[in-house]
Amino acid sequence: MLAYIGRRALLAIFTMWAISVLAFVIIQLPPGDYVTSYIAQMASMGSVVTDEEAQNLRIQYGLGQPIYVQYLKWVALIAQGNFGMSMEWRRPVTEVIGERLWLTVVVSVAALILTWVLALPIGVYSAVRQYSVGDYLATFVGFIGLAVPNFLLALVLLYLGFVLFNAHIGGLFSPEFQDAPWSAARVWDLLKHLPIPALILGLAGTAQQIRIMRANLLDELRKPYVVTARSKGLSETRVVLKYPVRVALNPFASTIGYTLPYIVSGSIIVSLVLGLPTVGPLLLKALIAQDMFLAGTIVLMLGMMTVIGTLISDVVLVWIDPRIRLEET
Amino acid sequence: MTELRRTPRRWKVRSRLMITLVVGVLSAAVAAGALAQSAGKSGLIGKLEGPEVVTDPAKVPKTLKEAPQLAALVKAGKLPPVAERIGQDPLVIKPLHEIGKYGGTWRGGFTGPADFWNGFRCCSGPDHLLFWDYTGDKVTPNIAKGYEMQDGGRTLVLHLRRGMKWSDGKPFTADDFVFWFEDIYRNKDLIPTPSAAMAINGKQGVIEKVDTHTVRFKFPEPYFMLPDVLAGSTDLGGHAWRGYAGLGAYAPAHYLKQFHPKYVGQAELDKKVKEAKFDSWVRMFLFKNDWALNPELPVLSPWKTVTPINTPTWTLERNPYSVFVDTAGNQLPYIDRVVLTLGENLEVINLRAIAGEYDFQQRHLDLGKLPVFLENQARGGYKVYLDPGDYGGDMIIKFNLSYEADPEIAKWMNTADFRRALSLGIDRDQLNETFWLGTGTPSSVVPADGNKYNPGPQYRKLWATLDVKKANELLDKAGLAKKDAQGYRQRTDGKGRLRIEIMTLGGQFLQFTQIAEMIREQWKKIGIDLTVQEVERSLALKRTAANEQQLGAWNNDGSEHLFTFPLHVFPFEISGVSSSGPLYARWFHSAGTQGKEPPARLKELMEKFKKAYGVPEKERIELGKEVWKIAAEEVYIIGVIGMGPASMGVRVVKTNMGNIPSRQYNSPDGKTPTISRPVTFFWKK
Numbered sequence A: 001m002l003a004y005i006g007r008r009a010l011l012a013i014f015t016m017w018a019i020s021v022l023a024f025v026i027i028q029l030p031p032g033d034y035v036t037s038y039i040a041q042m043a044s045m046g047s048v049v050t051d052e053e054a055q056n057l058r059i060q061y062g063l064g065q066p067i068y069v070q071y072l073k074w075v076a077l078i079a080q081g082n083f084g085m086s087m088e089w090r091r092p093v094t095e096v097i098g099e100r101l102w103l104t105v106v107v108s109v110a111a112l113i114l115t116w117v118l119a120l121p122i123g124v125y126s127a128v129r130q131y132s133v134g135d136y137l138a139t140f141v142g143f144i145g146l147a148v149p150n151f152l153l154a155l156v157l158l159y160l161g162f163v164l165f166n167a168h169i170g171g172l173f174s175p176e177f178q179d180a181p182w183s184a185a186r187v188w189d190l191l192k193h194l195p196i197p198a199l200i201l202g203l204a205g206t207a208q209q210i211r212i213m214r215a216n217l218l219d220e221l222r223k224p225y226v227v228t229a230r231s232k233g234l235s236e237t238r239v240v241l242k243y244p245v246r247v248a249l250n251p252f253a254s255t256i257g258y259t260l261p262y263i264v265s266g267s268i269i270v271s272l273v274l275g276l277p278t279v280g281p282l283l284l285k286a287l288i289a290q291d292m293f294l295a296g297t298i299v300l301m302l303g304m305m306t307v308i309g310t311l312i313s314d315v316v317l318v319w320i321d322p323r324i325r326l327e328e329t
Numbered sequence B: 001m002t003e004l005r006r007t008p009r010r011w012k013v014r015s016r017l018m019i020t021l022v023v024g025v026l027s028a029a030v031a032a033g034a035l036a037q038s039a040g041k042s043g044l045i046g047k048l049e050g051p052e053v054v055t056d057p058a059k060v061p062k063t064l065k066e067a068p069q070l071a072a073l074v075k076a077g078k079l080p081p082v083a084e085r086i087g088q089d090p091l092v093i094k095p096l097h098e099i100g101k102y103g104g105t106w107r108g109g110f111t112g113p114a115d116f117w118n119g120f121r122c123c124s125g126p127d128h129l130l131f132w133d134y135t136g137d138k139v140t141p142n143i144a145k146g147y148e149m150q151d152g153g154r155t156l157v158l159h160l161r162r163g164m165k166w167s168d169g170k171p172f173t174a175d176d177f178v179f180w181f182e183d184i185y186r187n188k189d190l191i192p193t194p195s196a197a198m199a200i201n202g203k204q205g206v207i208e209k210v211d212t213h214t215v216r217f218k219f220p221e222p223y224f225m226l227p228d229v230l231a232g233s234t235d236l237g238g239h240a241w242r243g244y245a246g247l248g249a250y251a252p253a254h255y256l257k258q259f260h261p262k263y264v265g266q267a268e269l270d271k272k273v274k275e276a277k278f279d280s281w282v283r284m285f286l287f288k289n290d291w292a293l294n295p296e297l298p299v300l301s302p303w304k305t306v307t308p309i310n311t312p313t314w315t316l317e318r319n320p321y322s323v324f325v326d327t328a329g330n331q332l333p334y335i336d337r338v339v340l341t342l343g344e345n346l347e348v349i350n351l352r353a354i355a356g357e358y359d360f361q362q363r364h365l366d367l368g369k370l371p372v373f374l375e376n377q378a379r380g381g382y383k384v385y386l387d388p389g390d391y392g393g394d395m396i397i398k399f400n401l402s403y404e405a406d407p408e409i410a411k412w413m414n415t416a417d418f419r420r421a422l423s424l425g426i427d428r429d430q431l432n433e434t435f436w437l438g439t440g441t442p443s444s445v446v447p448a449d450g451n452k453y454n455p456g457p458q459y460r461k462l463w464a465t466l467d468v469k470k471a472n473e474l475l476d477k478a479g480l481a482k483k484d485a486q487g488y489r490q491r492t493d494g495k496g497r498l499r500i501e502i503m504t505l506g507g508q509f510l511q512f513t514q515i516a517e518m519i520r521e522q523w524k525k526i527g528i529d530l531t532v533q534e535v536e537r538s539l540a541l542k543r544t545a546a547n548e549q550q551l552g553a554w555n556n557d558g559s560e561h562l563f564t565f566p567l568h569v570f571p572f573e574i575s576g577v578s579s580s581g582p583l584y585a586r587w588f589h590s591a592g593t594q595g596k597e598p599p600a601r602l603k604e605l606m607e608k609f610k611k612a613y614g615v616p617e618k619e620r621i622e623l624g625k626e627v628w629k630i631a632a633e634e635v636y637i638i639g640v641i642g643m644g645p646a647s648m649g650v651r652v653v654k655t656n657m658g659n660i661p662s663r664q665y666n667s668p669d670g671k672t673p674t675i676s677r678p679v680t681f682f683w684k685k
Helices: A004-029 A033-043 A051-061 A068-080 A093-128 A132-149 A150-165 A184-195 A195-221 A223-230 A236-242 A243-250 A252-264 A267-273 A281-289 A291-318 A322-328 B002-042 B068-075 B082-086 B115-123 B174-185 B224-233 B239-245 B253-259 B266-275 B281-288 B346-354 B369-377 B407-413 B415-425 B427-435 B468-480 B513-526 B535-547 B582-589 B598-612 B616-632
Strands: B052-054 B091-092 B106-108 B131-133 B139-141 B146-150 B155-159 B206-211 B214-218 B303-309 B313-318 B325-327 B337-342 B383-384 B395-399 B498-506 B529-535 B552-556 B638-644 B650-654
Touching: A004 A068, A004 A291, A004 B535, A033 A051, A033 B535, A051 B281, A068 A291, A093 A132, A093 A195, A093 A236, A132 A195, A150 A195, A150 A267, A150 B346, A184 A195, A195 A252, A223 B498, A236 A243, A243 A252, A267 B281, A267 B346, A281 A291, A281 B281, A281 B303, B068 B082, B106 B115, B106 B346, B115 B239, B115 B313, B115 B337, B131 B224, B131 B415, B139 B224, B146 B224, B155 B427, B174 B206, B174 B214, B174 B253, B239 B281, B253 B281, B266 B281, B281 B346, B281 B407, B325 B650, B346 B369, B369 B650, B395 B513, B415 B468, B415 B513, B415 B638, B427 B513, B427 B638, B427 B650, B468 B513, B498 B513, B498 B535, B513 B552, B529 B535, B598 B616
Parallel strands: B091 B325, B106 B337, B498 B529, B498 B552
Antiparallel strands: B052 B091, B131 B139, B146 B155, B155 B214, B206 B214, B303 B313, B313 B337, B383 B650, B395 B552, B395 B638
16 A cells, blocks of 8 residues: 555656646747737737837846746746746745635635535435436536536626625625635635635536436446345435445545646636636636746646645545455555 | 418418517617617716816915824824925815815726736826826926926926925935936846937937936937926836836835845845845846835825735825825825725626726726616716727727738738728728717727817818728729629739738727628628638737738727827837837837838838927927828728727716716826826715
């Protein structure tokens, strides 16, 4: 077991390095660089960047140098624990990401929990009461969540919230709490704003999980050991919950790996629409502006989350599925 | 069986009736709506008005008063008394309607750390040395209380205000100018390439101290344009607007010296740089001089950044040393705080404005959403105003005159009659109704009638009407008479259909791509095949710089101040999102050593433009008119719809805010709404 984890960890480091190179190269691919993007951005705001200023900026940001020089500079900085300076935000990258990271985790975890809390029971119910009204209803709602683009859902809910409830538009905090230090009141304000984003983010994933749960459970429920258990007199609940559900949970465990980075990157448009201060919109803006260090660091971070997440899900799988354990030894 | 066949016929009649009824009801509704809209629209554009700057020294108020919280601080001994803070020469502004009351917060929205224009436009003062009056026409004293041109226009003497202070209480004197010129502008690390604004005919000028409150700008040749340059949004336009690039004409010497190697020593500076996690002293210096990013920076603006622009809330609070006062002696601003909240998406900002969450918002509001804004006025507690710009082109189409990649197309780009014919083929009224909701004015590129450089009313519609017959005639005569089976004109080099391409950018305040698509349909009638290419911004820049663009869609805002914003009048920009001739622009800027020499008439235009900087105002106005005359006659750029409010002209203001003008001069040079002196806005409670 330990050797297994050790081997995987080594591979992880190599994967991370490959990700960093790829990220840096791909971010640079669009024509132009940060300065051209900056000029274009200024132009669309009715401002002007003189040619002299553009030249000065390029010199200052070192954008004239070849790409591998810029990459090596970045790696050197990372080795010192400094992820560089974001050109757009004019602050260290760690500062820019840092404050948003916690909120991203909170929103993502809330969405994840909501998804599972909704999907698993509904999936179990769907399988056990197959072809009933409840089954069809659950499936129908799930598919609507899957079919409607979630940014559209977000816009509609925002507008409805304003028209019907006079709700504050977008964001995770009310204006008074935006920059306030953490307090019980601020946490409560956050929890008040959390349901809509978590719901929208979770809804699409819910349909998927329901169907997977349902399909797996149906498979399991037809197996002979279930019939045996039932015939031996176990209550129906115990029969379903203790063994088949545990087996049906198998794919969930293996998907933990990419769920977290998916929620970060899959939520970009919803976060943009809802004005959530999460990492998603940050990444989008950084990519459009070709803000090298910021975009590169976020992509690296997402890569790391995927790698660690996959490692975790492998370990979890080994833990809950005794069949794999047997094969290992 | 027969029954089934009978019902279809009955159904046919019934369904036809239904359809006609529905269509009739719908069109009536739309017409009613449009009628209501046009009635409403005429009330949306008001009369141009604004506060005046009082320059008569006799009218300076004798006693000065201040905001209650500042008075409390003075009492507690934490601040010097107001007369001492302002000095002997306050900047007196006569409010538009009435003397205001202190207090309150002004809420607005911004889109991120690149949106610093938002702050310049609302809260920077203005802190220019000179600035425009509310008509955008005259240059008036501002931070400098007066100026004189001497020595045939070669020298500009500025008089500063005695006793004026930075926001930390230190004096503002001529030393701040000398520091800027000697230690910032002349430092090759901070400013590698000198600014064209500090030069006349390519020759740089100098800044000298005359005494503590007098500064002199000296140039080798007459530079009569200098006051306009100081007033406009140029490199010499003040500290808030240009400090982050190391420009602006002055800087807080006493604060910035600690970040400059000449005063601190390179070793110690390097240590500071490392601690603050910057990668060079240059970047740290420019960061420290950034009005929107550094809360510790001493400023002259009436509001001062408290939480910077790279956080979710950009807060600005009153500057206790603000030199602005009203005619009753009250220190301005009236409003205590400005709070701008982050809305990374334009839709969110518009939605928040509709919901009434902003008090005065002029930026980022979409003209296309005007009906929704109007609908929610009562509910949101605000009023909608439209401030049309004075420039001739909310939407223009630029021909790349120096295009080379395809010789046939290049030939036509440079044929005046071809450009004129294309301009005559555009149905401007249709575009106006569809995209501007009727609020724009079909026009050539020339600015508004009241603009001092306007060459005359006959130029408004010159080559800028819909005349398909004339357009076809012109094109036939020019040599494009041969058409193919679909009616499109053929190239004269035998390579088939004449296709031209227009490059547009998506996601702008105007839907350029959709407008270009409509123009494509209109140009079918004159036999021109137009391809619309929407590209991403950086790609647009690259293509333009590489001289690959044929036609480009953009706007010419700023051109109402022809000499400070010429970029969309003739080829002026080498790097821009659309250019009317990058090679000619290069020729213009390198004084003929690089690039390609423009054709005769364009050269004439450029020469007149250059000459205007060095001649007195009367001559300059004549030269300006001639520049516009040539531009309108040659149609280097097609003016489509002008004087429209699409670019930052939709304004939403809470009904209980006072001293709000019914119409403002909408101009980047005027940093609208700063041109309406927001220091005089107040809450009527």
